[in-house]
Amino acid sequence: MIPTWVQLAYLLAAVCFIVALKGLSSPRTARRGNLIGAVGALLATVVVFWERDIDHVLPILVAIAVGSVAGVAGAQRVQMTQMPQLVALFNGVGGGAAALVALLELAELGEVASLGEVAEFDLAATAFTVLIGSLSFSGSLVTFAKLQELMTTRPVLFPGLPVAFGGSLLAAIALSVLLVVNPALWPGVVVAVLGLVVGVLLVLPVGGADVPIVISLLNAFTGLSVAAGGYVLGNTLLLVAGTLVGAAGTFLTRLMATAMGRSLANTLFGALKGGSTLGAGEASDRPVKSTAPEDVAILLGYAQRVLVVPGYGLAVAQAQHTLRELVDVLTERGVQVDYAIHPVAGRMPGHMNVLLAEAQVPYEQLKEMDEINGEFKEADVVLVVGANDVVNPAARTTPGAPIYGMPILNADEARQVVFMKRSMRPGFAGIENELLFEPQTTLLFGDAKQTMSKLLNAVKAL
Amino acid sequence: MDSAISAEVVWLTIFILSVFVGVEVISKVSSTLHTPLMSGANAIHGVILVGAVLVTGSAESAAALVVGLIAVVLATVNMVGGFVVTDRMLQMFGGRRREQPADSAGGRSGSTKATRQ
Numbered sequence: 001m002i003p004t005w006v007q008l009a010y011l012l013a014a015v016c017f018i019v020a021l022k023g024l025s026s027p028r029t030a031r032r033g034n035l036i037g038a039v040g041a042l043l044a045t046v047v048v049f050w051e052r053d054i055d056h057v058l059p060i061l062v063a064i065a066v067g068s069v070a071g072v073a074g075a076q077r078v079q080m081t082q083m084p085q086l087v088a089l090f091n092g093v094g095g096g097a098a099a100l101v102a103l104l105e106l107a108e109l110g111e112v113a114s115l116g117e118v119a120e121f122d123l124a125a126t127a128f129t130v131l132i133g134s135l136s137f138s139g140s141l142v143t144f145a146k147l148q149e150l151m152t153t154r155p156v157l158f159p160g161l162p163v164a165f166g167g168s169l170l171a172a173i174a175l176s177v178l179l180v181v182n183p184a185l186w187p188g189v190v191v192a193v194l195g196l197v198v199g200v201l202l203v204l205p206v207g208g209a210d211v212p213i214v215i216s217l218l219n220a221f222t223g224l225s226v227a228a229g230g231y232v233l234g235n236t237l238l239l240v241a242g243t244l245v246g247a248a249g250t251f252l253t254r255l256m257a258t259a260m261g262r263s264l265a266n267t268l269f270g271a272l273k274g275g276s277t278l279g280a281g282e283a284s285d286r287p288v289k290s291t292a293p294e295d296v297a298i299l300l301g302y303a304q305r306v307l308v309v310p311g312y313g314l315a316v317a318q319a320q321h322t323l324r325e326l327v328d329v330l331t332e333r334g335v336q337v338d339y340a341i342h343p344v345a346g347r348m349p350g351h352m353n354v355l356l357a358e359a360q361v362p363y364e365q366l367k368e369m370d371e372i373n374g375e376f377k378e379a380d381v382v383l384v385v386g387a388n389d390v391v392n393p394a395a396r397t398t399p400g401a402p403i404y405g406m407p408i409l410n411a412d413e414a415r416q417v418v419f420m421k422r423s424m425r426p427g428f429a430g431i432e433n434e435l436l437f438e439p440q441t442t443l444l445f446g447d448a449k450q451t452m453s454k455l456l457n458a459v460k461a462l
Numbered sequence: 463m464d465s466a467i468s469a470e471v472v473w474l475t476i477f478i479l480s481v482f483v484g485v486e487v488i489s490k491v492s493s494t495l496h497t498p499l500m501s502g503a504n505a506i507h508g509v510i511l512v513g514a515v516l517v518t519g520s521a522e523s524a525a526a527l528v529v530g531l532i533a534v535v536l537a538t539v540n541m542v543g544g545f546v547v548t549d550r551m552l553q554m555f556g557g558r559r560r561e562q563p564a565d566s567a568g569g570r571s572g573s574t575k576a577t578r579q
Contacts, residue, residue, distance in 0.1 A: 013509075017506050017509075018483055018487060020502060020506065021484070021487045021488055021499075021502070021503065021506070022487040022488075024488070024491075024495065024498060024499045024502045024503075024548075025487065025488045025489075025490060025491035025492075025495060025499060026490075026491075026492075026495075027492070027494070027495060030495060030498055030499075030552045031549065031552040031553065033502070034498070034502050034505075034545060034548045034549055034552055035549070037502060037505060037506055037545065038505070038545040038549075041505070041506070041508065041509055041511075041541050041545065044509055044511075044512050045511055045512065045515070045541075048511075048512045048515045048516060049515070049519075051516065052516070052519075052520075053519070053520075054515065054516070054519030054520075055519050055520065055521070056518060056519060056521065056527060056530075057519070059518075059527070059531055060515055060518055060519065060531070060534055063518075063531045063534040063535045063538070064511075064534060064535075064538050066535050066538075067534065067535040067536070067537070067538025067539045067541075067542065068538055068542045070535070070538075070539050070543070071538060071539040071540070071541070071542035071543030071544070071546065072542060072543065072546050074539070074543050074547075075542075075543045075544075075546035075547035075550060076546065076550070078547065080550075080551075080554075083497075083501075083547065083551065084497070086543075086547055087497075087500065087501045087504055087544075087547065090501075090504055090505070090508075090539065090540050090543050090544045090547070091504050091507075091540070093536040093537075093539050093540050094504070094507050094508050094510060094536070094537060094540035094541075094544075096533075096536050097510050097511070097514055097533045097534075097536040097537035097540065098510045098513070100514070100529055100530070100532060100533035100536070101510060101513045101514050101517050101530075101533050101537075103529070104517040104518075104521070104526055104529055104530055104533070105517055107526060108517075108520070121470065215500070216500050219500055219503060219504050219507075222504075222507050223503070223506075223507045226507045226509070226510045226513075227477065227480075229510060229513050230513065231473055231477075233513050233516055233517070235512060235513060235516070236476060237509065237512060238509060238510065238512060238513055239473065239476055239477060239480070240476060240480050241506055241507065241509045242507060242509075242510075243476075243477055243480035243481055243484060244480055244483060244484040244487075244503075244506065245484070245503045245504075245506050245507045246481075246484065247480065247481040247482075247483075247484025247485050248484040248485065248487065248488045248499075248503055249500070249503055250485075251484070251485045251488060251489070252488060252491070252496065252499060252500060252503070255491070255493075255496065256496055259493050259496075343493045348496065348497045348500075349493050349494075349496035349497060350493060350494045350495055350496045350497040350498065351497050353494045354497065354498075354551050354554055357554035358554045368493070368494075
């Protein structure tokens with residue numbers, strides 16, 4: 001029997017998690033919410049040592065110390081641009097931990113089972129935890145590799161992928177049933193391996209631009225596997241916390257998919273239907289108009305209304321501070337400048353807001369898409385810095401394109417469009433942008449930071 | 463206590479209610495907070511650490527102990543790293559709303575960035 005005070009402490013921790021999620025959904029309370037969540041987690045981690053007799057306390061404490069150092073180091077060191085893949089990685093290791101916990105529990109249940117005292121439902125929940133946990137682990141690692149560009153960001157397809165995916169999933173379910181009927185460790189291990197395979201096959205066909213949605217989905221999966229693990233261990237806190245994350249994560253996944261104009265099914269399986277074949281993934285050699293920083297400086301310096309569309313390339317080049325300076329100088333000259341922020345600019349919804357906040361761009365200058373989209377046709381110049389897919393008209397015009405249906409910024413309605421780009425390589429979605437070849441468009445090639453500095457000096461010299 | 467409700471139904475009740483709470487508490491989130499919210503939720507499922515400690519604490523073989531300790535490390539990375547990185551993201555959101563304190567917060571993030579580079 002778990003001591004009552006321990007159970008009450010778990011309840012308190014669960015309440016902390018609920019308050020944390022509530023706090024995180026509003027800008028004013030977000031930071032406090034996160035802190036409350038951390039307090040709840042700390043409370044649970046301390047109290048667990050009194051739940052029942054815990055052996056090996058010293059090695060466990062050492063392991064917790066190692067994990068804490070690794071976690072803090074990773075979280076502190078990461079560049080804000082690389083944060084999405086770090087979240088994916090954290091999610092993956094959480095899923096891996098859940099799968100390992102369930103396997104260990106299975107080894108114990110297997111021994112008890114010979115006495116014929118194990119409920120089938122316990123075993124089913126164990127199998128579920130192993131399968132979903134390992135799926136989340138390997139799937140998250142693949143998303144990490146995609147975001148870190150250790151592998152291609154384009155959908156990876158090979159003949160027989162759907163068959164391999166379906167086959168592995170069915171085999172995993174069949175073995176789970178076997179495990180329930182005849183409890184033993186080995187089917188559990190095989191389920192774990194199959195879970196790893198299913199996770200990889202699930203994420204491979206997902207195109208780069210859709211990866212954030214998949215991270216969110218895998219996050220929800222890990223939550224559910226933690227919840228099932230909680231049931232197996234008879235721990236209400238794990239059940240509540242895991243279910244909260246599972247439910248909130250699923251809902252959040254839907255919100256994100258809607259913000260990108262995608263359905264979840266389309267995100268996961270769109271590539272299988274051949275929807276992404278348009279993606280060339282290579283630099284185009286069609287003719288474009290390129291220009292020099294001095295010309296752009298004149299264009300910007302004598303404009304009345306300028307809109308800046310920042311993208312991931314801006315952050316990669318760490319040019320957001322120089323951009324802010326440029327905007328400050330233009331504002332002093334009397335030019336009205338705003339940033340047009342696409343909801344999924346960067347690599348995740350809200351990522352660009354974080355990056356620009358880091359550069360201390362005033363909040364009032366950040367305009368969300370719905371707010372600003374009507375103003376593009378009155379803009380003299382739109383300066384697109386390191387963005388591509390979020391202004392690609394193919395989202396409106398080309399039904400086969402992987403981003404078709406995604407709401408975009410109406411940069412093509414402005415009088416002049418200036419793209420600052422490193423090269424003619426397409427954006428994360430891997431498709432060509434027609435806007436680059438339009439008559440009102442000019443391109444300023446080069447590293448965003450260097451070009452931005454030149455542009456800044458040229459504007460100052462006007 | 464010999465109640466008329468079966469344990470399974472109690473568990474199911476907790477599960478179903480948690481689903482509704484989970485959806486309800488985040489239903490009004492603005493799109494700018496999607497990333498921190500995902501990251502925070504991610505940190506919360508790091509509470510699997512509790513489960514990892516429980517199974518490791520009852521490990522009877524060396525192999526089980528090793529696997530358990532690996533699970534403890536992974537779960538701690540998830541939990542601790544998750545909360546820290548979420549706080550780092552939100553620190554930047556907080557900094558720009560208040561005009562004056564923004565300087566101190568901005569200065570801090572600026573200096574850590576300089577060391578990172």
